[in-house]
Each structure stands twice: as C-alpha cells, then as structure tokens.
Amino acid sequence: MTFSFEANLAGAQLPNPILSASGCAGSGKELSQFFPLNEIGAIVTKSIMVKPRSGRATPRMAETPSGMLNSIGLQGPGVDYFLENDIPWLAEQGARTFVSIAGETVEDYAVLARRMRNLPGVVGIEVNISCPNVENRGMVFSCNPDTARAAIEAVRRNIGGDLPIIAKLSPDVTDIVSIAREVAHAGADGVALINTLLGMVIDTNSMLPKLAQRTGGLSGPAIRPVAVRAVYQVHSALPHLPILGMGGISTGRDAFEFILAGASAISVGTATFGNPQALITVRDELSSLLIERGFSSLQDAIGHAHREITE
C-alpha cells in the first residue's frame, strides 16, 4: 500500500504535517545540528515584530506539572534583521518557512504584512494575535472579536499574493469558535490552535510570583486536553477551516489526537526543549501510526473522530 503523508495547510503544500511551534525553534540555526530542517513540514519562526525587542526581565520561566510557564515577551531583533539574516539562511537549508508575525498595534500588522512579500522559502504567515494590544489597555488581540478581526484584516489587505494566512488564537476566551469564525471572515485562510494559557507560579521561598512579569504562558502536555478540545470544537463548527493544531504534542500518538480532532497539520513546541529531536520523533511515530490504523493518506485521517458512530 502506498501512503501519502503530504499535508496541505490552508494552501501551503508540505511533505509532512509536522511544523515547529513559534518561539520554540529559535531561528532554526540552533536545531540544525540535531536534524536537517527540511526534514519537517515547515519551520515556524519565532514571532517577528517591527522593531528589536529586549523581551521581558528574568526569571522568564518556571517548570510546572507536565508543563512550563514562559514570559519571553517576544524578544527578537526586529523584522529588518530577520529578513536579512534568518530568511536567507533558512532558504539555503531548503527549509519551508512559516513566518510568525506579531504586533502591538493594528498598524504593526499591516507594516509586517507588507514586508512578507516575495520571500525565498516562505510558504505562509502565522499571525500571532495572542499578544497584547497597546492601543486597547494591553488586551490580547485575539481575546476580542473586533481586535482579532482588525489585525487579520490588516494582514489580508497588505500581504498581496496568495501566501496563506493562519491566525493564531489564544485559548483564554469564553468562546473560541466565535473568534475563529471572526478571523475566517476577516480573511484568514486557517487558524493555529492553541497559544499558551495564562498562568502563574508562586515561588514559595521568595513568596512572590516566580516570573518577573508575574504571569506567563502555560504550555506542554498539561494543556493538551484543552488544545484538543479547541481543535475539535472549531473543526466541528467550521469544518472547512484548516487548522494547525498544537499544545503539548510530544509523541506521534499526541499528534494523531489532533489530526483526528480536525487539524490539517500540527506544531511541536515545548517538547523540543526536552528532546531536540522531538519533531522528527513525532513525524516518524505519526506516519507509522497512520499506516498501522489503515489510512492511506494523512488527508483521510483529518477530523476522523467526528464521524458518526454506527455500532
């Protein structure tokens, strides 16, 4: 039997459905010692902003049961440096790249989108709208339908060409389906589910929040059930909207859960910290599992857990 592992993520054709998660694969360079970057479906870059950013003060992380908190605060050298250095290097490796962009204002998203035209190796844009909106009391863009829509519209209007746009949503909302619907209307070709959950750890020695910024984003296997639920709900309500699923994936079994729930492709984030080769492990285990379960293609398995149960 032939088996097709090819993925189509909102129009981006990828040899397999395994992507890195934004902010969890550095610039790519750091991982390239552990596997050739073109072995995975695509590299998702850390979220790029208009200007250089120092990020937040340390401590920036805390380990939690089956997870971790982080508050990096989008440290990065800004879009100019990124386009000059990271993009050409990734293209040289033959890597397919999803550029993650993040803004503090709607205008930032517009500016960044214009810079994303005609980049070598870039197969799509992940729009991280799970970050604070400085024009709206720091409220996270994707926690409000209006600001979520505004950010995506700004990208859609400015991107030009037919580069797929994936809107990355925060799970910290009452109704994630309504946000997904909103960004789809605004022109997103797909959604990335989920970003981290807002959490806090208190250091019982200092008796203060462990992270300098008090709260941070919770990731890792701990949040997997929340992520699978989000993917299942959105796929159920919007079956034609492509989903990039993530949140606690560290094995092929975990990835399979997301595919069955309705994801067209998946990202591996925190697992890479524990295992630099996690992306490859997940890829190999997922393809074995799909073949074992009798699927002749990845496509056939997407959303399979939604089928009618007829016993």
Next chain:
Amino acid sequence: MTFSFEANLAGAQLPNPILSASGCAGSGKELSQFFPLNEIGAIVTKSIMVKPRSGRATPRMAETPSGMLNSIGLQGPGVDYFLENDIPWLAEQGARTFVSIAGETVEDYAVLARRMRNLPGVVGIEVNISCPNVENRGMVFSCNPDTARAAIEAVRRNIGGDLPIIAKLSPDVTDIVSIAREVAHAGADGVALINTLLGMVIDTNSMLPKLAQRTGGLSGPAIRPVAVRAVYQVHSALPHLPILGMGGISTGRDAFEFILAGASAISVGTATFGNPQALITVRDELSSLLIERGFSSLQDAIGHAHREITE
C-alpha cells in the same frame, strides 16, 4: 510562638483552611474510614440538584498528563434524599459542611437556596454556577455575566439568614475578574476558583473522543498555574472578596501558593483520588510551612505575594 491556623471563609469560621472539593469527596461517608471528617476545615458536598440525576454515560474519565478529565454530569439522588440522609450523617460526625448546589435554571437555584435554611452542621453554600443553563442553549451560567448574576441573586434572595454564599466560577472565560465582580455585586460573599477547564481526549485506538460525552472537565496539578493566576488576578482586583482556591492542590506547598496568591481557604479535589488522606497531608504540610516561614497566623499569609517588593 503561638500559631493560629483558623480560617474565616466569607464569614464561616473554620479550624483550618482545608476543604474538600465538590464532587471529590463523595458524600463524606466514603472518606471517613481514612480520617475523621471533622479534622478538616469543612466538607464541600458534591453539587446537589433539585431532582435525582443519573449523570452522564460512561466512559466518564480519562487520565491526562498530571491531570484527568471527568464528565460525571452531576450524578446524585437529589436534594430530598440529600437532606434526609447525608446532612444528618455529616452533622453526627461533627463535620462542618459547605453544601454545593447546582441548577439547570435560575429557578432551580432559588428552590435549592430555600431548602438550605437551618441545616445542622452547614456553615456555608457553594453555588456551582459552572454548569449548563438549559434555558440558554446550555451555556454555562458563569461564562456569562448576566446569567452568573441571575443565579447568585436567586440564591441570595432565597437563602435567608446569614449563611455565607460562595460562587464557584469556571475558568473558561475571557475575563474572570469581571465575572467575580458581577457575582460579588449580586450578593456572593466570596468566590470559589476554579472549576475544571473544558478539555477532550481522543482515544487513538477507537479514534473517537474517549469520554461518552466527548468533552469533560480537566482537573489536577496540570491546571494549577491557571488556578493560581485566577486567584491572584481576582484578589488583585477585588482584595476584599474572600476566595476559596483550588485546582491541582496535592501538597502543602501547593496550598501555600494559593494562600499567597490571595485565597482565604483551599479545596483539595483530584488529589484525593490518588491519596485518600490527601486532605490531611495538605493540612499538616501547610501548617508546618506557614510556621517555618515565620507566620503567626494563616491570616497574615493571605495574599502575601501581592506585597510591594522593596529590595
């Protein structure tokens, strides 16, 4: 040095701040073999409804990394049986009881509140508003400020006397502070934070959601950072609103985190499944820890992580 472990939860005077979590201590009888029930601050009953309820179909649970999903669906014999059997038995044990009540309609809450008058051993009411509202497309009461308020007002108007009312909130909302504010205005004397997070596990053998009802509530250490964050946020915004903190507490250290974040007392839920004596372990570890850190009373430690850092 004398140390006072006494807790005051929204007016309920308790010898210590350790409570069971609703739905995680059965009727009390099941645990009484493992420790005398009057050894803990209070027993919180499983949520009582107006009528008997079969609960949901099985499978009702799935273990997850550092947590579990459940979808019990509030199985129980109804308020009549409860008042006749459980309440007198708990009173006989010398246990202090918080009765958890849950409704499908605002009227249910009113009916239940009226039944809560003058019960032996009952020191407070926990109003579980993290359940589906049948009159509003099954939307969870506490996921909407209006329905949250309506349920609490119904209890407040009907309860009579001065029994403290604690509103138990779902973390699955965009802004938990605004819900807490709403229920406080509606007459809640305090809030219980947090109920479970909505999650899903897909069984990769059957390739279907593992739980019969598809989704379930995520509890256990996995969710602790989300719970601590919720307690910290609400205490920060509403410093005078008493909080019953819970979510993944299994050691004294964990309980201490919630106290530092602003909880006046805490509940232990899922940990009891792994360790029938968890409530006693947490109690003893927490009091040692408070003494070790130089506190002369529990009261002094509440919200201590909010202090100004002056170094």
Next chain:
Amino acid sequence: MSSINAKAQQISAELVSNKKVGSYHHMVFSVGDLAFQAKPGNFVAIAVGGPSSSMVLRRAFAIYRATESGPHGGLLELVVAPHGQGSKWLTGLAPHTSVDMVAPLGTHFGIPTEPVRALLVGGGYGSAPLFGLAELLKNRGCRVDMVLGASTASKIYAPLEGKRSVSSLTLTTDDGSAGIQGQITEVLPRLIEENEIEIIYSCGPMGMLAAITEVSKRYGIVHQCAVEESMACGIGVCMTCVLPVTGDDGVIRMLRSCIDGPVMDGEQVIWDSNRRIPEGTFGA
C-alpha cells in the same frame, strides 16, 4: 463512621517478589495484618510512577491470593499485565521497593451457606481472584470446576498451586495454542450441563462477562462476576466507575463498581451500556 471501605487501609507495601509468568507478572507484597482482611474478589489500588509521576490516579488490581503469615508477615499477591504506562512501571519494580497501596477494596464473592456445584470462569488475568475463591469453596465442601480463556497460551494464568482446589480445569484460547480453540463461552453449556453447575463465578473482560450472563440466564443459574470499569479513585468518591444495575426494586441505578462492586450479580448488570444511559435509569 460508615461501613463503606470499612476494612481499607492506606499502607506502604514492600514488594517481596516479582516474577514474569507467561505474559504476566506475579507480584508479592508484604502488607502485614491487612492480609487478614482480604477476601476473594477484593482489589487493591496502587499509586504508580514514583514521586514526580505525571500519573495522578491509582491503578486497581484484583487480589490473587492473601497469605496471612509467613517469614515476611502477611502477603498479598497480584497478577499484573504490563499494559500501559502505569502497569509497566509497576511490573518494572525491583524487589524491596515499596509502593503506596490502599486495600482491601470493594465487594467480595459471596459464599453459599450450603455446598454447591460452582463453575469459575476467568478471562486473561481475570483468573487471578478465582484461585483463592476456589480454595474457599472447596473448604466449604463445594465442587469447583474452572475454565480459563485467553487470546493465546501465554495469557492464561493458571499456576500449579492454584489448581489444587479445582476438580476440573478447562482451557480455551482464540488461537488454539492451549486447550480448546475458541471463546470461553462456547464451552460453558457443556460444562454447566456435565457438572450440574448451580452457580457461576467469573472475572475477565466486560464483553466476556456479558456473554456469560447470557448463558447463565439461559440456564437460570446465579452468576457473580467481578467487573472492571475504569476507576479514578477506587474508594467511591469520584463517580467515574459507574455502571447501570437493576436493583431488587426493579429500578436501574448508576452504581459505583468500586464500592458496590467489583463483584456484582451478572443478571442485574445492564451490559452494553457503553456511551449511553439505559432508558428508565433513575435520574435519567
């Protein structure tokens, strides 16, 4: 105090021996006087994974044998299949490690007051609690026949010393690698008739118990079975392990298999209730 879990204690139990037998591990724990309390059908619940485990729930295992005294004091013996991460952790333990155990839990097999002719039916590691039961029945003057089935020979657990109390032992395997090829239920009618069986005791997968119930009903004989539902707590506080059971009053209730079971009356259990609540269930 209540009568629920009345004999249960939470103890630290030292692993005395851990031997691979076919597909299973025969594991012996030193438990002190607690061994006196255990009756055939009772189970234990063990915390798995060690101090920084991601597994928050205990795992349940039927008690294979309880030995009240010996060089190590009272012993409890289990038969464990390395299945998922919890049972694999357990079967990987070295002797002298201690585990956190709550035992004995649940209901036990009822012993008739008069000698009867009993058939004991076990599937896979479901044979475990039947050997202690066989001994007890034998001592009460009962005739005991036993039939054990599994997918393949290595999954039949039937140690020599266990068979002492049994008048006849029939084996079935799906692949024919031991005994008769086929399902356990296929041989039941013959065994019931030949041995004039008056009561069936069973333990094994839920599907097998359901099938045995069909047969026992047909012959009008009592069927006590030990069910195996996923359990989060094992002590009756979580309500995850329920299954619909028709009471003596005719009312179907969702009963907890950890405290109202695992031993239940096969005829009263509503089998095939997976993913649905049977119509007419109390509170439905």
Next chain:
Amino acid sequence: MSSINAKAQQISAELVSNKKVGSYHHMVFSVGDLAFQAKPGNFVAIAVGGPSSSMVLRRAFAIYRATESGPHGGLLELVVAPHGQGSKWLTGLAPHTSVDMVAPLGTHFGIPTEPVRALLVGGGYGSAPLFGLAELLKNRGCRVDMVLGASTASKIYAPLEGKRSVSSLTLTTDDGSAGIQGQITEVLPRLIEENEIEIIYSCGPMGMLAAITEVSKRYGIVHQCAVEESMACGIGVCMTCVLPVTGDDGVIRMLRSCIDGPVMDGEQVIWDSNRRIPEGTFGA
C-alpha cells in the same frame, strides 16, 4: 549548517558509577567519543524522571571531567547536588541505568595563548568545571591557584585527584567548618596580590560571580565566569536563560546563557538584573 551547538549530540549515556561525596554525588557516564568534544566550561543537559515523568525540561550540569578512553570508552563525570525533584531523581539512579543526555553544550573557558598566573574560584559544586580547567592551564605552563568556598565543609567539592594541578588551594566556609571562616570574596584580594594573578576563572552562584566581578574590576584583571541561569532547553531555542551583557560595541543585549554562555566575561555581564531589564538594553 550553523555553528551553534556544533558539537552537541543527543545520546543515551550509561551511568557507570554514582558515589556520594560530601553533600554531592559524583556521577560517571559512559558517552563514547563524545567525551573528546568536551572542554572545561561546557555542560550537559539530561532528561529527568523517566518515561512518565511530569518534568518536561532537561537539567543542566557542568562537566567535571571528560576522560577520553578507558575500559568503558569515553567518560563524562558530573558533580550533582540533590536539590529538587530532578536532581534527586538523577542522584537516586543505580549504575547501569541509562539517561538521555545532550552534550557538550555551551561555551568553554578561554585558554590564554601565553602562560599566565590564574586564580580559579569555585562556589559549592561550582568547583566541578575548574579541575579540568586547572589541568589544562597547568599543561600550558600556567601557575594555577584555587579557592573554593561553600556554606559548610560537606559542600566543598575538592577531590584529591582534582587538586594535582593546583599550586595552592584555599578553602572558605560560612560556618568555619573547613578553611577560613567567611565569604570567598574576602580572601580574593590577598590571593590576587600574593600570587600576582592575571586572570580569574570562576563558577558558582550568581551572587558570588557578581561579587568576584567587583574585585576583578578593582584590580583590572580579566574574569571569565560560568553563569547559571534557569534553562528550559539548553540549546538556544527558548530564550528563557538570557541575561544582559554589554557587547564590545557598548550595546547591552539579552544574551542566552546556554549558547552565548555559560562562560562569559564577568565584566560585560550586567549583574543584579533580576526582575528588571537594564536601561538602554537593545530593544527595551
């Protein structure tokens, strides 16, 4: 390919020996040819807690010694303090267990091209990477003095064989249980002056490194220190382990201590940046 992590490999390393020495565990791992790649200052990152661990992050440990061949092939030796749940799990392992290790990681101590007079300063298990460094410096014709400090005698790690390359060894303890009572920095001026020190190499708690930097600045001598920041990944992909460092261009940047460190120029690090971003930092 890039030059970051260029020598790092992910391997299964067998624990060859695990001995308690004072408050620490001296742990030896068989790592094959990877031992050839390790230089003093490099560290390893080990996955902890076993297959169903709730700990998702690796733990970092400085390489104490690398032995390139022997009966077990190449060896890496670590000095581990049982501190929290991860290090306690590690120090509790029995020989012949294998761990998942990524090594060697990070920058290493720079070795002067000319013989110099070096002072090596270690706090607690921070002495670990200094012995291999001492040997290397000695072989290059340097004079090496060493001072080790800790809260108490059992927390000073200074094995006999490690001291071979050292001309003088001074000890300090907070409680006076070994060597001079007091903080390590109190003895530095005397040692620097007496031994005409030209370079300081250090490893230990961040507070100590900051204090040493004060002293080295005062004397105008180079100070290479191995920092210890909480690391989630150890390989440069997560950005959790940063600290502000002034570059040669005068610009302060948040650098990753796992790939731009752990060995850094003490004078360039902005110490006391806990919970705040120093003013003027790039991108602030």
